Amino acid sequence: MTTTRTTTTPAAPSVLTVHAIDPAVHRALLVRDDSGRAPVRSVDGTGGAPLRCCLTRARPGERIALLSYAPLRRWAAETGAEPGPYDETGPVFVHDGPCAGPAGRGWPEGFHGGRRLVRLYDRRGHILGGELAEPDTAEAVAARLLADPQVAVAHVRAVDFGCFMHEVRRG
Template identity: 40%
Template sequence: MSTYEIVPIAPEKLDAMRAKGEDEFGNPWKPYPAGGWEPLRCCLNESVPGEAVALICYTPWTEPSPWMEAGPVFVHAERCAGYLTRDRYPENMGRGKCMFNTFDADGNRAYEHITFVSPGDAYEDTLAELLGRPEVAFVHVRSVEAGCLAFEAHPAR
């Protein structure tokens, strides 16, 4: 049994953006054919060449925060099945150089627990260990190279 839950972008949040025709920050929703390399934050897979994707600005924060980071992420242009194995670290996402950006229960950055991982490291074990610490309420897994959010993780409920 996993000790954490992987949290991709909520399908309902993306549905609202699609219906509005723009992302949360007013950028137009512009589908285009995927090149086959895009990391999709809706289902935590890489795109298939030619499928319709969109590049949007996204933040996982649901309330104002001085820690709020927003940035570009790729998603399917239309609703997909999403990420169904939330108790498992994604095989196709967050496997390069990553920053495990830790936060406490009040939503403040837990600086002393921020951890960097690289290919060959035990991503799953590191994430489980961080989320097992009482000072860490959730983690934003971010690409070190691109700086963008891969996904959020919480302790298993």
């Protein structure tokens, strides 16, 4: 059963590893996305699109691509998990061209602007639950939830559209 709780009380962050879309996967997605379609390319006229390839926000005038991405499927291929019906595909923005990825593996500064859902998965790739978090507590919430040994990986999602933002694992 999936449970969702709201929290505003941060816990002390532990060492987390934040994963953006891998540069090799990003290149492949620019040809065909995880739904088998070509990406929708555009220019972000005002800037601000959350880019999942580098965990930054697009600058005004930057070329971006909107495409379908299946984060749990990618994690399952790496770990041997079998998520079955929990395998979701959804829209994400990326650079429309080469991207070196994020500057580091820590929590992305300036990337999160709204409430987030930290969704938890077990080692099989099945949903364990989730917790709502405010932008200033999302990192601490993820750290606290990943301290549970049943949790194998967490996905941070935007509440307003439900979009995948990034993956979080233990450091």
